[in-house]
Amino acid sequence: MSQPRTIAHFDLDAFFVSVECINNPSLKGRPLIVGGSKERGVVAACSYEARKYGIHSAMPMATAMRLCPQATVVKGTRGEYSKYSRWVTEIIAEKAPLFEKASIDEFYLDLTGMNRYFNPWQWTIDLRQEIIDKTGLPISFALAPNKMIAKMATNAAKPNGYMQVKPGMEEEFLSPLPVNAIPGIGKQTYQHLLVIGIQTIGDISSRKLSDLEFLLGSYGPELWNKARGIHHGEVVPYYEAKSVSTENTFEVSSTDMDFIMSELVRMTERIAHELRQDDKMAGCIAVKIRYPDFETTSRQMAIPYTCYDDELIPAAKALFHKLYRKGQPVRLLGVRLSEFTGEARQTNLFENSEKKADLYNAIDAVKDRFGKDAIARARTI
Template identity: 35%
Template sequence: MTLAPTPPPRKVIHIDMDAFYASVEQRDHPALRGLPLAVGGSRERGVVAAASYEARRFGVRSAMSSATARRLCPALVFVPPRFDVYKAVSRQIRDIFARYTPLIEPLSLDEAYLDVTASPSGLTATAIAQAIRASIRQETGLTASAGVSYNKFLAKLASDQNKPDGLCVVTPRKGPAFVEALPVGRFHGVGPVTAARMHKLGIFTGADLRARDLAFLQEHFGKAGEYYHLAARGIDHRPVRADRPRKSVGSESTFPEDLVEHEALVAGLLPAADAVAGHCARQGLAGRTVTLKLRYADFRQVTRARTLPAPIADRETLLATGVELLAPLEPVTQGIRLLGLTLSNLTGDGDDPPDGQLGLEL
């Protein structure tokens, strides 16, 4: 029997624009250059969609409430978002990507995966990443950071390594050591709550994660355990999927103590409303269907959904709708350990396709 040849390792690039919305505003308005800048609502209950690097030095981050951002940086300058401009620039950038490969998986207006394994250019993946960054700078006046590796997981980690305006290449020989040295909080899919759970188990780095076997990780993290097991070894089999549309945006929180009181439940929904609103703001998305997810102390799970007459994306409406969906389930007779909100029935550019090992030379 003749075995099928082993497919060649992938060559994957992750491109991430540097402080995209804020950088566009500073490009178009020279008076804003060098100032701590936030794109988003300046109202007390608004949300920061993006922050310039000058603002990030004060701890200002996207999806943060405007009130918190202003407390951290009293001199913060707020500007309203111009999604039509961001979308136009994003199309310019995607046109640059298309010169090198048709396999482009946009994650948002400002980042994408590219599979250049069979690029018609004949260039190495590193040379392609360098050429793309140079073209972006020349044609848009903006900077981008790039990660180059043999899978999506490592390429995304690498693009964040030398930000802003940086390039990082993780070859198959370097992959395992690169992962082992990283804090688990840097892993895609490991949020603050999961990182805290890992820390309690003595898992602080990729090396610590790799030292735990699959059974241990599945026991403590369920289905995600297999992902963590593979990620700790620098393994990711996901292909780059061109023009894959996003169907929903969601966020959820697991609480260290079960919630019972109404005020605590509303407060428990706030992080999800913030995260979804911030994500929608960054991608220019809105949606009509809000879904509430909750999990009781006995792990029984309930979801409730409502479709609104018009698309929404702001934190206030998301939170208010979530509270309305929660009302029929109150008073709570037993504690709630998890709350989440999802926005679906999406509209916007982020939901549409664009006009969505050894010896590998990277």
């Protein structure tokens, strides 16, 4: 018989708000909203004090201000969020045998088998405390037999708490929870479940599987399994996607800065498109230059997590100009993106971000249909 799995889920509490309060302690204890302008933006995050008024992330700022006119609004400092996220990632990477960075503020750790050497529960408590002591960020966690229950238990432990769901206790933990506590149940499905008399997760597990199949079709068995705590999602190692890069060796070494800049822009656009295809964002960019004598130099810089051309191109240009030996011909040019994270697009819930996302979705749709070079910036033509 295989050993039960031990999965820890860490989630930084009100992450954006917590970072803002560290950088400006006078904001602590206030109804605080991180987001765009009061008239046109959306709520990226809000403090627990603001949540008492019914405010939540992705809500239009105008609505949030009607609910809580006295709220303090800050636009957000994405670079700071990236910095603190990396800090927490480094602490976890130093200690955890296997971990997944699910988003800028969320991590899964697979601790299966660690009980042969020490107590995983105490180990996880100590890791949480180390993160708090070093970064000042509040963080919650839960230990459970699989990813789904670990995430749900973390939500139950918030704010700034922790709990454990031991093997065999899954249904006891799940049964009293509202049915929309199951990840993946949206508003429409939730309303449909209420209409058919299902309010809690226990209401699902008490039904016959055949009844759920009749009422919910193919979704019935999936929900039935989740209500019993059955979930087989694996912790995806963070190091799997290390980087994406491209480089070009010129047929003739060039000192033509217009040509070189056009190539730099074209290459950056190309790998940014690849990044968006994988629904990832990068936290680091590097540029490489090789000269005719084969001397090669490269430099990298940390950046706020992004996958957008207009944010990556200026960073690539800045690196190039720091590296380039003025007047020297360039034989090879390269661009590399690294430090990926999935679901980090939450950092872009600020003013104009929705328009930007729509614009890049339209651009990518054209590239996917007609080729990666179907659309290019004027500089690259």
